[in-house]
Amino acid sequence: MTEIKIVADILKANDAIAEANARRLAEKHVRALNFISAPGAGKTTLIERTLEHFKGRARIGVIEGDVATSRDAERIQAFGVPVVQINTQGGCHLDANMVARALEALPLDELDTVFIENVGNLVCPVGYKLGEEAVVAVLSIAEGQDKPVKYPALFRRATVMVLNKLDLQPHCDVDPEAIVRDARAINPALEVVRTSCRTGEGLDEWYAWLEPWLGRKE
16 A cells, blocks of 8 residues: 655655755844734734834844735834734645744844734634744634544644633623633643733733843844
8 A cells, every 4th residue: 555645744744944044143143933823813903002112122023924915024024023924825834934034124134023913714824833932822712612622633733822802702602711621620730811802901011021031043
């Protein structure tokens, strides 16, 4: 019997490029975080609030991944930070090669941290390392209570889960604590921050979690 290991070969090649990305970032003393969520969970707004909060105090660049349009990059550009848009033309995730090209377009010598906003998807982005140091899983309360158990790979890989849009809880039949329990059953080391970008609830906790990632990597 002949085995065709196409997916394994693709991931192996991707991981090699991701390791090269990680080395390049380390040489420049830059840290990278990969933001993964479903569409509409609030990744871009969370990044906007973060850039606003740390304006003048942190040197952040952003890589925006989208299937089409440059709308998110335009939103980020308004904050005066370096931003690169990647359009995947239908692809459901960023890969390490796309990020390698984006890093070439960023002024890494002038940055301490790079935020990578992945394509909105709870499945495909998880399998592709990009060279990041940490994965930020953003989950909207409106997505329902079962997402950690239905999509465990993301929560297994994530360093922190941002449980977002808490202002919508009165309109959703969802128990936030059950979401946290399920996520930590998958990954006991998972850190959790509960936020609402609309009301500002929990954002100070997010900023406190993030702050150690905003300095130069030694």
